[in-house]
Structures are given as C-alpha cells and as structure tokens.
Amino acid sequence: MSDLWLPGAERLSIGNTAPTDGGPAKAIAHITWDRNASEAKPQDLVPYANLRSYFSGGGKGVAPHILWDPFTGRMVQFFPADSRSLCLRDLSGGTRTNRAGSVVLQIEALFFPYCRVGGKTYESLVDTPLKGWDELNAWVASWGVANSWPMGKPSGFVSKRDERIWRMRSGWYAHAQVPENDHTDPGTWPDFIVKTEKPAFEPFPGTAFFMNGSKPALGKSSPIFTAMGKRLVAEGCGLYKEGPGPKLGQADVDSYEKFQRKLGYTDSAAKWPPGPISWARLKVPKA
Numbered sequence: 458m459s460d461l462w463l464p465g466a467e468r469l470s471i472g473n474t475a476p477t478d479g480g481p482a483k484a485i486a487h488i489t490w491d492r493n494a495s496e497a498k499p500q501d502l503v504p505y506a507n508l509r510s511y512f513s514g515g516g517k518g519v520a521p522h523i524l525w526d527p528f529t530g531r532m533v534q535f536f537p538a539d540s541r542s543l544c545l546r547d548l549s550g551g552t553r554t555n556r557a558g559s560v561v562l563q564i565e566a567l568f569f570p571y572c573r574v575g576g577k578t579y580e581s582l583v584d585t586p587l588k589g590w591d592e593l594n595a596w597v598a599s600w601g602v603a604n605s606w607p608m609g610k611p612s613g614f615v616s617k618r619d620e621r622i623w624r625m626r627s628g629w630y631a632h633a634q635v636p637e638n639d640h641t642d643p644g645t646w647p648d649f650i651v652k653t654e655k656p657a658f659e660p661f662p663g664t665a666f667f668m669n670g671s672k673p674a675l676g677k678s679s680p681i682f683t684a685m686g687k688r689l690v691a692e693g694c695g696l697y698k699e700g701p702g703p704k705l706g707q708a709d710v711d712s713y714e715k716f717q718r719k720l721g722y723t724d725s726a727a728k729w730p731p732g733p734i735s736w737a738r739l740k741v742p743k744a
Contacts, residue, residue: 459599461539463523465592466532469509471517474540475556481627482601483558485635486611487521487544487565488582488643494571496580502528502572508565509533519543521563523593528567528574530588538562538600548637552620558627560600564593566643581645594650603628604649614641659684659741667705667730677705684741685709689716692739 462468489508494500505526512520512535520535522542536542544563545554555561568582579585598604607626608617616633623636632640659681668674686701686709694716695701697708710729717727717735731739 459538460596461537463532463534463593463596465589466523466534469513469533469535470537471513471520471535473517473543474536477539477541477558477561478553478556480558481625482560482603483627484560484562484564484597484602484629485545485632486629486643486646487563487632487640488568489524489565490569490642492569492572494569494573496571496578499571499573499578500569502567502569502574505529505531505567508567512565517543521565523562523564524567525564525589525593526567527582527585527587527590532589532593545632545635546638552623552636554635554637557623560602562597562600562602564597568643570644582643583645583647587647590647591650594647597629601627604651605629606631608634611643611646614644616641657743658737659743661731661733661736664730664732673705673707673710673729675705675707675710678703679705681741682709684743685739686712688739688741689713692716692719694719 489503491503491508492500508524512524520542521544522536522538523532523534525532538560541555541561542563543555544565547554566582568585570580572579605628607622607628608619608630611631611633614633618634618636620636623630632638632642662681680703682705683701683703686695686697689695689712690697690701694712696712696715701709713731714727714729716739720735720738722735
C-alpha cells in the first residue's frame with residue numbers, strides 16, 4: 458500500500474478527515490498566491506512558516522493535503538492521502554470536487570507571480586528551483602494518479618473546465634480546470650519525472666556471445682555467466698562442483714543443456730548454445 462503520509466514531509470494532522478467518493482485518482486495543482494505583485498512591483502515571498510500556521514490554524518477550512526516550498530523543498534502534510542482536503546470550492550448538488558476520485562491529492566506550492574526570494578524575482582513557478590518535486594511527483598503517482606493533464610498542462614492563468622473529462626479521467630488538474638471553481642492558478646507547473654526502468658532480466662545477448670566459432674566459448678569471462686549459473690542451480694539444473702563463476706566452463710554448458718531438456722527440448726535442440734526462448738524462460742537477473 459502507498460504511504461498515507463508523504464515520506465520526508467512534516468506530518469501535521471489537522472483532523473476533520475473524510476473519505477473520498479471513488480473514481481479516477483486525481484491531483485490538483487495550486488499556488489498560494491497570497492500577494493499580488495507585478496513585474497514593475499515585485500514583492501517578497503511570504504514566509505513558509507506563515508502559510509504552515511495559516512493552514513493549521515485559521516485557514517483549516519481551506520487546507521490542502523500538502524504545502525510545498527519549491528525554493529527549499531520543505532513540505533508539510535495536513536490530511537492523509539485517503540482523506541479529502543478542503544482547497545476547492547464545492548457547490549451543493551454538483552460534483553463533490555474535494556472528493557471526486559479514489560484520491561484527490563491537493564498540492565499548494567508556496568508561490569505567487571513576481572515573488573522575490575534572495576533578491577531575485579520569479580515570474581512563474583517553473584522558474585523556481587523546484588526542490589522536492591521529484592519526491593512529491595513520485596508519491597502522488599504511487600496513489601494511481603496518472604502523469605498527465607487531461608485538460609491540458611497549465612501554461613497561463615486561464616480556465617478551461619470540462620466536467621465530463623473531470624468525471625472520467627485520472628491525472629493532474631489545475632485549480633483553474635476544476636468544475637465549480639473560478640480560480641485561474643497555478644499558471645505553470647513542473648514537468649513530470651519520467652524514470653526509465655532498467656529491465657529486471659538480462660536480454661538475450663545473441664548466440665555468438667556464447668560461442669567461439671562452432672564451439673562453446675569456454676574460458677570467456679562475464680558476470681552474466683555467474684547470474685546464469687545461479688539461476689540454473691535455482692532451477693535444479695546445476696551440475697557444478699564449485700561455483701558458478703564469471704568464466705564460462707563445461708559445467709555451465711552441461712547445466713544449461715539440462716535446463717533445456719527440462720523445458721522439453723530434445724536431441725540437438727537441447728544442446729548448447731542457449732536460444733532466445735529458453736533464455737527468456739530462465740529469467741537471468743541483471744548482472
């Protein structure tokens with residue numbers, strides 16, 4: 458099960474929890490926008506501690522799940538993931554905006570346009586250091602929220618609301634895109650973190666890898682052979698007196714041929730070298 462509380466974030470439960478209604482998992486992107494500044498008249502960013510105190514005090518009625526400071530990476534969580542939070546306007550008789558999903562994770566980034574931090578002015582959220590975003594994005598995704606923007610990624614302070622999409626699609630929604638709401642934030646939002654997963658198993662390296670011309674490549678060294686040998690032992694086909702090790706030996710050849718016979722291969726089909734089908738069945742872990 459995913460973590461109810463974001464690992465690494467301060468846990469500051471404010472109570473008043475309530476279940477969500479089920480449906481596509483969603484996340485809502487907000488900015489605090491607690492001051493109105495301009496390019497000509499930037500203003501200092503409101504301290505993180507002020508917003509933390511507000512959402513755990515007088516602002517409990519509009520608290521999000523997470524307050525995130527993209528300048529430092531600090532985060533505080535007010536509701537567990539499986540509870541609704543309270544940032545969204547929710548009119549009677551319509552979609553229950555704060556509850557309209559298996560989760561509806563609401564993230565408030567501490568930011569307003571043309572805020573000033575350390576003497577530098579930041580026009581949009583994506584101009585900030587975005588510290589902590591990797592961890593935040595991964596946690597939200599762990600709750601089944603798709604890394605997508607069903608109504609389009611926010612690229613300005615405009616509203617585009619489609620209640621049919623809202624009902625049907627998992628993903629991230631700007632505050633500006635939520636039915637019944639009239640806010641136009643967040644303006645921009647960081648790109649999703651896309652991590653390329655390494656294959657769990659060694660891909661078939663090709664017949665030539667195992668051969669020296671027409672004979673087994675005995676004496677060839679590779680960590681793949683160690684991993685292969687361990688799997689052969691696990692399959693009950695290991696014929697090793699010692700090892701296996703990184704150098705291809707006759708015991709590796711004999712063990713693999715035994716494995717291929719176990720799979721039902723006969724005669725020449727059971728002989729060395731490995732083929733792509735038997736290799737896939739052996740599931741040799743990445744060396």
